[in-house]
Amino acid sequence: MSVDTQSFTAVEAAQHPAGRGPQEKRTASRNRVTYWALLVPGLLGLLVSFVFPLVYMIRMAFNEGEGNGIVRQTFTFSTIAKPLLDPYYWKVTYDTFAMGLTVAVLCVLVSYPIALFLVRTTSKWKGLLLALALAPLLTSAVVRTYGWMVILGYDGLINSTLVDAGLIARPLQLTNNMTGVIIGLVEIFMPYAILAMISGFGRVNSQLEEAASSLGASKARVFTRITLPLSLPGVVTAFLLVFVLSISTFITPRLLGGGVVQVLATEIYDQTTGLLNWPFAAALSVILLLLFGAIIFAYQGVIKKLGVN
Amino acid sequence: MSQPIVFKKRVSFVKPAYGFLVAALYFFLLAPLLIVFVISFSSNQYLSFPPDGFTLKWYQLLPQETTFIDGLQTSLITASISTVIVLFIGVPAALALDRYDFRSKALLSSFFLSPLLVPTIVLALGLVLILGPLGLTNTYVSIILGHIGITIPYVIRTTLMSLNTSDTSCEEAARVLGADGLTVFRRITLPIIAPGVLAGGVIAFIVSFDEAVISLFVAESGRPTLPVQVLRYVENSADGVVAALSVILILFSLVVVVIVERAMGLRKALR
Numbered sequence: 066m067s068v069d070t071q072s073f074t075a076v077e078a079a080q081h082p083a084g085r086g087p088q089e090k091r092t093a094s095r096n097r098v099t100y101w102a103l104l105v106p107g108l109l110g111l112l113v114s115f116v117f118p119l120v121y122m123i124r125m126a127f128n129e130g131e132g133n134g135i136v137r138q139t140f141t142f143s144t145i146a147k148p149l150l151d152p153y154y155w156k157v158t159y160d161t162f163a164m165g166l167t168v169a170v171l172c173v174l175v176s177y178p179i180a181l182f183l184v185r186t187t188s189k190w191k192g193l194l195l196a197l198a199l200a201p202l203l204t205s206a207v208v209r210t211y212g213w214m215v216i217l218g219y220d221g222l223i224n225s226t227l228v229d230a231g232l233i234a235r236p237l238q239l240t241n242n243m244t245g246v247i248i249g250l251v252e253i254f255m256p257y258a259i260l261a262m263i264s265g266f267g268r269v270n271s272q273l274e275e276a277a278s279s280l281g282a283s284k285a286r287v288f289t290r291i292t293l294p295l296s297l298p299g300v301v302t303a304f305l306l307v308f309v310l311s312i313s314t315f316i317t318p319r320l321l322g323g324g325v326v327q328v329l330a331t332e333i334y335d336q337t338t339g340l341l342n343w344p345f346a347a348a349l350s351v352i353l354l355l356l357f358g359a360i361i362f363a364y365q366g367v368i369k370k371l372g373v374n
Numbered sequence: 375m376s377q378p379i380v381f382k383k384r385v386s387f388v389k390p391a392y393g394f395l396v397a398a399l400y401f402f403l404l405a406p407l408l409i410v411f412v413i414s415f416s417s418n419q420y421l422s423f424p425p426d427g428f429t430l431k432w433y434q435l436l437p438q439e440t441t442f443i444d445g446l447q448t449s450l451i452t453a454s455i456s457t458v459i460v461l462f463i464g465v466p467a468a469l470a471l472d473r474y475d476f477r478s479k480a481l482l483s484s485f486f487l488s489p490l491l492v493p494t495i496v497l498a499l500g501l502v503l504i505l506g507p508l509g510l511t512n513t514y515v516s517i518i519l520g521h522i523g524i525t526i527p528y529v530i531r532t533t534l535m536s537l538n539t540s541d542t543s544c545e546e547a548a549r550v551l552g553a554d555g556l557t558v559f560r561r562i563t564l565p566i567i568a569p570g571v572l573a574g575g576v577i578a579f580i581v582s583f584d585e586a587v588i589s590l591f592v593a594e595s596g597r598p599t600l601p602v603q604v605l606r607y608v609e610n611s612a613d614g615v616v617a618a619l620s621v622i623l624i625l626f627s628l629v630v631v632v633i634v635e636r637a638m639g640l641r642k643a644l645r
Binding site: 096097099100101102103104106107108109110111113114115117118119120121122125175176178179182192194196197198200201203204205206207208209210211212213214215216218220221222225226252255256309312313315316319320330333334337338343346347350353354357361 | 392395396399400402403404405406407409410413420423424459460462463464466467469470471474476482485486488489491492493494495496497499500501502503504519520522523524526530555580584586587590591594601604605608609612616617620623624627628630635
């Protein structure tokens with residue numbers, strides 16, 4: 066599955082901290098030993114592969130690093146403070162945030178018609194159309210970014226078509242800049258947005274729309290007064306999901322940005338593997354985590370306001 | 375999605391303009407995959423348009439690209455092993471979360487899903503920091519370990535979904551008749567929840583197989599996986615070989631989509 070493997074489920078996890086059906090559990094509370102025996106391997110696996118690395122990473126942000134793998138074990142806030150005091154990292158953080166926001170807005174706009182279509186259609190091709198919309202999810206982000214490099218490149222599909230048609234004299238700069246990254250990310254995150262919207266469109270009801278229209282409402286009015294408000298929870302979920310995925314994505318900014326586009330994720334990579342300044346990479350990661358947490362927190366507030374879930 | 379019962383013929387909402395918009399957006403969504411398909415047959419030496427002719431040479435060159443073959447081997451080994459491990463630790467955990475009652479249950483459920491709430495790149499950095507001093511970077515172990523954390527949630531989720539909707543009366547009957555816990559699981563529960571387990575396993579495999587960021591961080595120089603090799607290749611050169619490889623990977627994904635769709639429905643499995 067593509068896109069840094071982060072899934073749609075992230076939002077689901079935020080929505081339902083403990084999803085458990087109302088089904089009665091008659092076999093419940095049978096045996097303490099049994100359920101702990103069942104749980105322990107999974108807990109250990111998660112502890113080793115997820116909790117330890119994360120905790121160790123956060124601790125690392127309070128050490129001092131000089132690059133080249135030199136780490137001074139201490140407890141200081143100076144490493145975390147460094148990016149916060151440096152205008153360059155304010156710009157990187159701002160660019161990351163702006164990119165996430167732009168991608169999320171555009172992605173929601175282009176995914177909405179498809180999601181609405183899939184929810185409403187009674188076509189016998191519905192299953193196929195749904196699979197077609199989600200299939201890109203099961204292709205590596207690397208492959209799809211490569212596809213966009215071919216489309217947007219200097220000799221790519223768009224430029225050669227426009228030049229041949231005589232519409233532009235010289236090829237447009239569509240890769241190795243933010244424009245290319247945003248176009249690529251919008252497409253790459255569309256399946257996630259579509260999936261999130263379909264799940265959130267539960268209250269969209271064609272009978273209500275028919276009722277409004279038979280009472281004389283215009284098509285535009287039916288949409289703004291009935292369809293849009295009912296589909297809002299799905300839209301908000303999709304927006305949040307694409308936003309958090311965008312600000313943490315690495316592959317697409319790396320490849321389509323061509324080293325010119327610097328966001329938090331590419332900075333973390335450069336600091337980790339290039340400069341070997343691990344405490345500083347960890348400090349940037351902590352900033353990314355805080356950004357992530359703040360957005361999810363805000364989302365839960367919005368969802369509560371909308372009165373769903 | 376439950377369809378309301380329609381007594382009269384439904385008024386069609388799909389106006390031509392709207393249909394055209396949806397078709398155009400579908401085209402945008404599938405554009406990179408379509409273009410990769412075209413370019414893989416293009417006889418142009420570089421990525422340029424339009425193709426001067428069509429050829430199969432990129433597909434013929436593919437077996438000679440040893441970096442891709444090595445990467446494929448690494449990816450298959452690590453994805454298979456991490457899938458097996460995740461199934462062995464995830465399915466029992468899901469079973470405990472659904473069939474037993476205990477106090478910290480809600481907390482543990484969210485704990486098992488929490489890796490999805492953390493950016494992969496942050497986790498990747500943590501793995502490098504912890505595995506580096508142990509001398510485990512650039513090994514199969516580092517990739518497998520990294521992929522266990524990010525795939526557990528999928529297995530737990532799909533298995534829980536199957537468990538939630540299954541009927542427990544057969545299990546009780548077997549127990550009343552004297553079957554022990556393991557027999558009940560093997561003979562009754564597992565066959566019932568098999569679609570969820572299968573879907574979880576397939577998704578875990580694909581996530582692991584396609585994952586590039588963790589693999590890049592923990593094993594770039596020693597054991598690059600296929601996505602890492604493709605990433606490197608694309609950064610330096612751009613010819614049709616990588617397109618041919620991509621087409622094969624896309625077809626592979628399509629086969630998987632069909633399997634998951636047959637097993638339990640793609641949408642249910644992914645959410």
